[in-house]
Amino acid sequence: MKELCVELGEKPFRAKQIFSWLYKGIQDIDEMKNLPSGFLARLKEHAEVGMLRVLAHQQSAQDGTEKYLFELEDGNAVESVLMVYDYGNTVCVSTQAGCRMGCSFCASGLNGLVRDLTAGEIVSQILDIARNSLVRVSHVVFMGTGEPFDNYENISKAIGILTDHEGLGMSMRNITVSTCGIVPGIRKFGDDFPQVNLAISLHASNDDRRREIMPVAKRWSIKDLMVACDEYTDKTNRRVTFEYALIAGENDSDKDMKELAGLLRGHLSHVNLIPLNEVSETGMKSAGRARAKEFKSYLESHGVPASVRRELGSDIDGACGQLRNKVATAPGE
Ligand code: SF4
Numbered sequence: 327m328k329e330l331c332v333e334l335g336e337k338p339f340r341a342k343q344i345f346s347w348l349y350k351g352i353q354d355i356d357e358m359k360n361l362p363s364g365f366l367a368r369l370k371e372h373a374e375v376g377m378l379r380v381l382a383h384q385q386s387a388q389d390g391t392e393k394y395l396f397e398l399e400d401g402n403a404v405e406s407v408l409m410v411y412d413y414g415n416t417v418c419v420s421t422q423a424g425c426r427m428g429c430s431f432c433a434s435g436l437n438g439l440v441r442d443l444t445a446g447e448i449v450s451q452i453l454d455i456a457r458n459s460l461v462r463v464s465h466v467v468f469m470g471t472g473e474p475f476d477n478y479e480n481i482s483k484a485i486g487i488l489t490d491h492e493g494l495g496m497s498m499r500n501i502t503v504s505t506c507g508i509v510p511g512i513r514k515f516g517d518d519f520p521q522v523n524l525a526i527s528l529h530a531s532n533d534d535r536r537r538e539i540m541p542v543a544k545r546w547s548i549k550d551l552m553v554a555c556d557e558y559t560d561k562t563n564r565r566v567t568f569e570y571a572l573i574a575g576e577n578d579s580d581k582d583m584k585e586l587a588g589l590l591r592g593h594l595s596h597v598n599l600i601p602l603n604e605v606s607e608t609g610m611k612s613a614g615r616a617r618a619k620e621f622k623s624y625l626e627s628h629g630v631p632a633s634v635r636r637e638l639g640s641d642i643d644g645a646c647g648q649l650r651n652k653v654a655t656a657p658g659e
Pocket of ligand 1: 427471506
């Protein structure tokens with residue numbers, strides 16, 4: 327931006343002013359009030375305020391969760407979700423169009439990876455939701471389509487913009503990045519962002535089962551993962567959240583429950599139990615909320631903190647990737 331300002335005959339400090347205007351949520355270059363009009367005219371010839379086009383929008387009648395399908399400039403589409411919690415409004419962003427991790431329970435990875443999102447496209451999901459839904463977004467989770475550590479450079483840049491006081495000024499502690507278990511990414515993340523929360527999609531308590539549902543487990547074992555998580559907690563003093571989606575007949579047996587408790591006991595961790603958001607394409611069924619509660623009681627009685635995640639947006643296409651697949655394959659599209 328500084329280079330562009332100089333190219334257009336202005337001082338580099340104008341870049342800071344532009345940056346600050348962008349994240350105030352302006353929609354047009356003319357709204358940058360403290361910049362000279364001649365410069366704004368030149369700027370408009372070379373740049374525009376990038377916004378995503380809303381292709382579809384659903385709102386849950388049950389809990390107010392809103393799901394957006396955004397179109398990117400090249401025609402690809404990504405999903406983002408706005409969730410309303412007591413502690414604030416949370417946006418779940420996508421980091422890639424598609425995903426190459428191939429988890430068997432997930433609709434996002436069904437057609438593989440299309441491309442990485444830019445930092446701008448990641449941040450725009452938050453700005454455009456705030457603008458369209460007229461809300462203040464206080465929390466961001468990187469849990470939508472894509473594996474964040476497979477697009478490390480751009481998610482780092484996006485976190486930088488979200489937390490910069492001239493950007494969105496968010497607290498690092500209000501941001502969570504979720505990985506399916508890319509071990510070198512976990513190590514780098516602990517060094518680069520010790521105050522940002524880390525979540526691991528675990529979903530199985532032994533390697534055989536995990537390899538069946540998550541191909542990434544063929545590359546890094548649960549032991550590798552736990553070593554990296556312990557290093558992370560030593561470095562950051564922060565607990566790791568382990569996501570565990572309960573899938574009927576896959577990972578919900580008493581044996582799984584006992585193994586999970588044994589695996590996590592003694593580690594600085596928290597288990598987030600998720601009754602699976604069913605996706606018709608995968609044929610997998612949720613083990614149900616009652617089973618999730620049994621897991622929670624067992625884990626807690628064995629010294630492992632756990633909670634059951636609220637099922638948000640179950641009356642809309644709640645599972646990530648569903649809305650994108652549906653719109654992309656709708657007749658006439
Ligand atoms: S669960 Fe996450 S990492 Fe796995 S395929 Fe889906 S988007 Fe990719």
